[in-house]
Amino acid sequence: MLAGLAPARRRLLLVLLALVLVAAAVAVAVPLLTGDDAAPGTAADPEQPGPVLLVPGYGGSTESLRPLAEQLTAAGRDATVVEVPDGGTGDLRGSAEALGDAVDAALDRTGAESVDVVGYSAGGVIARLWAADGGAAQARRVVTLGSPHHGTTVADLARSFVPAECGVGCQQLTTDSDLLAGLNAGDETPAGPSWVSIWSTVDQTVTPPASAELAGALELPVQSVCADSDVSHGQLPTDPLVQAMVLAQLQPGDPVELGSDDCTTLAAG
Incomplete structure (x- = not known):
């Protein structure tokens, strides 16, 4: 030819x-x-949970999450509480970078293909920043725990009346925060992991409490499981009922719908 x-x-x-x-x-x-032989955007296998990264909130105290980490360890999970920079009061984007480093380290150490992330309070916002910046491809599940996804009026008051005490992270958690506005524009839950938001309807730190609602996530107010629960914001990581709810969402498989029929069993811890 x-x-x-x-x-x-x-x-x-x-x-x-x-x-x-x-x-x-x-x-x-x-x-x-x-080394990427998976199709772009392929979700992690829900039946194969990897290590768990727990992210503290504003103030950066890792101690508040240790009881929950211990419960996860007792259940056979590899659990790490992430230390965030600037005592947890600085730019939340820097904390998201620290989470990314901790995720990479956990995956390298364990050989797992994905992680589960639990973000408490502002830690849930940090987890979302990390996910939106590419971390979603590394996650199987993200659980936020009492997180001010749409800001809190407590931060508004702090900025107005004690501005010297309202650092960068505090300002980023106000109800008119540019950071949150950008994070909430469009898709609040990037594809990849499945998302769960657990929060208390009587929270007096995340105000209004419904600020913890996250479009695209499984919504689980604590009171939708046990109507008489009076768990406060600070008690969320240590309350036996809430701990049981978190552990249920981190089991192999898809997120679990929970309701009043589960109250007695879960409250027993």
């Missing part, structure tokens, strides 16, 4: 053929070189 072509046409056809072969080789080589 080529022999019957004029020399110029033959050369052009050979060049085009070479370009096609090079493009095909690149398409095959890039996934091999990057």
